[in-house]
Amino acid sequence: MGRKIAVVLFNLGGPDRPEAVRPFLRNLFDDPAIIQAPGLVRWALARFISRTRAPMARKNYAIMGGGSPLLPETEKQADALRADLAVQLPDDEVKTFIAMRYWHPFTKAAAKAVKAWGADEIVLLPLYPQFSTTTTGSSLAEWKRHYSGPTRTVCCYPFAESFVSAHVDRIMAAHEQAGRPENVRLLLSAHGLPEKIVEAGDPYQWQCETLSAMIAARVPQEWDVVGCYQSRVGPLKWIGPATDAEVERAATDKKNILIAPIAFVSEHIETLVELGEEYRLLAEKHGAPSYTRVEALGDHPDFIAVLAGETLAALGMAGRIRSCAGSRLCPTGATGCPHADVVRTAGHAVSLAAEEEQARVV
Numbered sequence: 001m002g003r004k005i006a007v008v009l010f011n012l013g014g015p016d017r018p019e020a021v022r023p024f025l026r027n028l029f030d031d032p033a034i035i036q037a038p039g040l041v042r043w044a045l046a047r048f049i050s051r052t053r054a055p056m057a058r059k060n061y062a063i064m065g066g067g068s069p070l071l072p073e074t075e076k077q078a079d080a081l082r083a084d085l086a087v088q089l090p091d092d093e094v095k096t097f098i099a100m101r102y103w104h105p106f107t108k109a110a111a112k113a114v115k116a117w118g119a120d121e122i123v124l125l126p127l128y129p130q131f132s133t134t135t136t137g138s139s140l141a142e143w144k145r146h147y148s149g150p151t152r153t154v155c156c157y158p159f160a161e162s163f164v165s166a167h168v169d170r171i172m173a174a175h176e177q178a179g180r181p182e183n184v185r186l187l188l189s190a191h192g193l194p195e196k197i198v199e200a201g202d203p204y205q206w207q208c209e210t211l212s213a214m215i216a217a218r219v220p221q222e223w224d225v226v227g228c229y230q231s232r233v234g235p236l237k238w239i240g241p242a243t244d245a246e247v248e249r250a251a252t253d254k255k256n257i258l259i260a261p262i263a264f265v266s267e268h269i270e271t272l273v274e275l276g277e278e279y280r281l282l283a284e285k286h287g288a289p290s291y292t293r294v295e296a297l298g299d300h301p302d303f304i305a306v307l308a309g310e311t312l313a314a315l316g317m318a319g320r321i322r323s324c325a326g327s328r329l330c331p332t333g334a335t336g337c338p339h340a341d342v343v344r345t346a347g348h349a350v351s352l353a354a355e356e357e358q359a360r361v362v
Helices: 018-029 039-063 070-088 107-117 136-146 161-177 195-199 204-216 243-252 269-285 301-316 349-360
Strands: 004-011 093-100 121-126 152-154 184-191 224-230 256-261 290-293
Touching: 004 070, 004 107, 004 136, 018 039, 039 269, 070 093, 070 301, 093 107, 093 136, 107 136, 121 136, 121 301, 152 301, 161 204, 161 256, 161 290, 161 301, 184 204, 184 243, 195 204, 204 224, 224 243, 224 269, 243 256, 243 269, 256 269, 269 290
Parallel strands: 004 093, 004 121, 121 152, 184 224, 184 256, 256 290
Antiparallel strands: none
16 A cells, blocks of 8 residues: 555635625734734734725625635646646555635644545645745745644745746737737736835745746747736835736737736636736726736646646655755745755756846836
């Protein structure tokens, strides 16, 4: 009998019904990785923000039927990953578990289920391709609160070959469906972060911008390509440029807009409503000839292949933390990276190649 291998998929979670919107938001903003304030202050802010934002958020979730599609999307990815690993590990029993950070199924429930199943090996696999202290870091901290046994952790996979190719495939398919317009501006949108988090050493922005350069190198040379950031919340200064400002600029320049999510791998409110509806209206208001949203990766075969490959690599490594490059990936200044204690810098060929293409990103 082979090993019992548990693969735990981390994601944000989302409210499954209108009544869940406010408690979901409260959980989100009560996370110390999101609001870096003393406990009582954060507790009060989370309740204030969730109360004031809930009415508008419910309207946006209503566009999607009243709740987030994130869980069913993640379940499809989990099923596809399990099927792929079953082929590659025929002597082992592989089971996937979903651990959502802010709504059901919570990380605590996933940890309990993994323990009850009696896994021999546990791989923690974030569905956040880029590492951030606010996403993967928060999910790992939550896991450690509920599970004390040994695990193998995939840190990130922002430059994996099949991850990049899956994005390019989705982008070119959207271009085809739009009728192959010319005079294109491709907006590569990621969730934003407050500048102070990046300045504290979070590697997320560097990973997003390097990925943007890699995608830019693989789409038609005549396209404009712009990396940008969406979903700003609160009064803090956030990293930019802002996606809404870039949509407005592209529309004013009379560009045919293609907009692709590069940090969200599943459809949810930020892709379907923010990118799909709100920014479409903004583009139309400012005269864009066309606006086309690129689908999230979902269960694209190349993306599932990345998840399977990262899982297999994690199982085969000697250490307990794996990055896309098998060792430290980010520059030494990114002290928020889990590999920050490793002295070797990110002098990998993929990083150097991306830097050469950076000039193509507007």
